[in-house]
Amino acid sequence: MIQILRKLNIATSDIFILFLISFVSYIIYLTIKYSDRAVGTISRKDLVGPKGIPIFGNFFSVIRRKTYIQFEHELANKYGQLFTFTIFKLGRVIVSNDPRTIEHVLKTRFDDFGKDEVIHEMGYEMFGDGIFAVNGYKWKFQRRIISHLFLGKNFKNLIYTSVIGKSKIVINILKKYADSGKPIDLQDLFYKFTMDTFGDMSFGVDFGCLTHPEEKSQFVINFDYAQDVIFGRFTQPFWKLVEKYSENGRRMRKACKYIDDYVYNMINNHKSELEVEKKTVNNLLTLLINAVDDNGKTFNDKELRDVILNLILAGRDTTAQALSWMMYLIMANKSVEDLLLQEINTLLSVETSIPSYDDIKLFKYATATFYETLRLYPIVPVNGRACIKDTVLPNNVPIFAGEFVEYNLFIMGRDEKIWGDDAKQFNPQRFLDSDDGLKPNKFKFAAFHAGPRTCLGQQFATLEVITLVVMMLKEFKFELVPGQKSPPEFKDAITLPMKDPLMTKVSYRTKN
């Protein structure tokens, strides 16, 4: 282009001016065309929502937020169940906090929606093409194999054994705190518990989070760091450029390299052990290495790495946070604690403090308490899908390819239209009294997702939570240390961590 202009005898300064004029004209054109919304989005005068600024839409309101949940809560108070806004580079978000939308998007028109490519790219170095990020064949293959891991014999042998082993360590730690009278941060304890349980059942590795808390595992440090950086990318449209030169970017590359080396090493060691020692199946990695799909395909090393990291992402923080909110709610609701104790004392004898595998499903009130916790504190509070093919939602709202349909379970859990007049109250009994009981309608109670991509770890998480909470309550009393915010504040993140430690005083229920 420049050479053509030169041939036409146009001077460099003129070329520069020409470019500048074209650039400015283009920006003016974009400013007029996208006067109230993010560039690239289509106008939706049929929907309500906050007016955006030219080109950037509502990007600056999103980055100025305290938390994303609060940002959407304010919009829901103003506009109701359905509203829209646009974000520079991410596009148009249509929020529809309606169980019918969830059913439409996650089940009825499953093929018309998918995981967002922009989000896939943001998490790629860490989570690659793992189950959380991909659609189509890649997703189906992983889902088929991973679902076998959580079934029948595997489930009982692998998961129950690890959960009991690590729960016993937690009980011993709590004894020390009960003896010393020092308060403990339960949230921190639960992160350590779920990480160690996962390491044990998945790779036969002891991350030592519970046993050596003073030497934090480098794997855990790097994993947490990378997760934080990826979350930051949602509000940094130029993250690729920024990270290329920033200290954060350098640290991120180091963290990803550490994680890659660690996981590939583990895979290689495991494979050689399997060959040399002809080891039998003893953990999730063995199952993954040996897994074959219907066409005889197995996972290659890169796929194994991606699956492992996605499973850690899926299984660690989610369950630790659910445990934290559940224990907070039990401490704040004495009547619920009493009913839990009644159930524990009915199902476990005085001498038994560990529920057997078969006992766990008998803990109906405890399971209802877990679900009620997730209704008010859904661990994946905001979720949605990118529309691939134009469709119309059940509330007659058209959705166009490229738009992102979102739902906010935190807001929905408090919505009286969905949960009745007592929506804001913590009342586990609601699950037992309703016709669906402990199999609630998945589109109304979508904490574990719904449709073909429903959470594969629901039984695992339920087992982990019920086992530990039952063991803890059987032996100890828990009390919130005064002076903390109640309810606790949550951090702005993809999941729902508490912002501050959950400081708790532990004492023996019965003195020996």
Ligand code: HEM
């Ligand atoms: C309280 C605990 C948990 C909650 C609230 C939860 C919630 C969810 C949600 C909302 C999704 C859908 C994410 C999306 O694709 O948009 C999901 C997917 C998934 N979860 Fe869980 N989860 C929990 C624990 C676990 C555990 C312990 C595991 C096992 C390691 C697990 C494994 C998975 C997997 C593999 C998927 C992907 C399913 C697919 O895309 O087909 N989850 N979970």
